[in-house]
Amino acid sequence: AVVSTQSTGIKADNVEVDLPAMMKAKDTSVSALTGGIAGLFKKNGITSVHGHGTIVTPNQVIVKNADGGRTTITTKNILIATGSEVTPFPGIEVDEETIVSSTGALSLKTIPKTLR
Numbered sequence: 001a002v003v004s005t006q007s008t009g010i011k012a013d014n015v016e017v018d019l020p021a022m023m024k025a026k027d028t029s030v031s032a033l034t035g036g037i038a039g040l041f042k043k044n045g046i047t048s049v050h051g052h053g054t055i056v057t058p059n060q061v062i063v064k065n066a067d068g069g070r071t072t073i074t075t076k077n078i079l080i081a082t083g084s085e086v087t088p089f090p091g092i093e094v095d096e097e098t099i100v101s102s103t104g105a106l107s108l109k110t111i112p113k114t115l116r
Contacts, residue, residue, distance in 0.1 A: 019111055026106060049073060053080075 009022025041048055049071065051063040061078055063071045086094055086101040096104035 017111060019108070023107075046079070 007021070008025045009018045009020070011018060038048075040046075049061075049063050051065045051071070053061045053063045055061050055078060059074055059076065059078070061073045061075075063073060065071060086103065088094070092099060094101050094104070096107075100108070
């Protein structure tokens, strides 16, 4: 049976990957997800603060901002959204070309001949 999911960049018959279409579908999904979160925050009156935070009491966080400044926030509720970072292995440098992270794998320009 021939299956067509061209909008996601995957074609199945003589199995073929349309990398530009697949990357476009990925970008659309990422935009929808991140835009959705921002929309939910706005709709529910949630303020997003970016930086490194320290919870000092059940209702207070001190945030070290990117510019080095500090902001103290007192609130009823605290939501921690840490995101993710690649865990480095000693002696192995992730260069996003020969050795790629999960983030780098989502931005490949060509399909690798092999993955190990």
